[in-house]
Amino acid sequence: MRPALPCLPLALAFAGTGASAAPTPFAGPRVEVMLGYDATELPDEDGPEVMFGLRAGKDYGSGPWRVGFDVDLSRSNADKVVTDLFVPGDRIHVEYGTDLYLGLRVGRRLGDHSFGYGLAGAASTHMAVDYSGDLDTIPTEPGGPEPEKFRRPGRLIGFWTGGGIEFALDGPFFLRSEYRYANFHDGLYRHQALVGIGSRF
16 A cells, blocks of 8 residues: 555645536536517517527636626517507508627526526617508598608617526536516617527537
8 A cells, every 4th residue: 555655645636636627507608599588569469479599608606606798699570560550540560680689697506506697788689660651541631741651770779687597407508597678769678588598618
């Protein structure tokens, strides 16, 4: 046994190095896919609206606390046509493009396999609005103003906030449940409830 004694400090040193290199739970870079429900300011006359997207980010750990950032791109089938919105016979068509979210999140470990967090950041979406009245059904006086027609394309900038819970699965994989709210100018907003599945590396 004595010949092995000089090797004991070296073995302990390697063991300590391996322990310090162990990954910190709920920390490090990550990627995921998302799917969820998307509700806008217009009535849901055409049924449920679905959003889907990709997200990447990184979390830093200290004790039970985590601080990280998120970047994600998403799309939605929230495009819709609504009639009789302001006056009988009018028509509004809203078409959404790609959504971009950039923000921070702060949270705390709730246990060995769960992590709760809040998030906030900037939101950007592309939305085109076409509105017109039906001249055949809207009564107008001779010489009076005609129903308005307008189109507003462009990118809207706002803020978003929300929160969620992340659950650790086998290996580097995780499952997330999240709610977030985005608000843009002119009173435009979105509510989204989503689930995500991803991996840390």
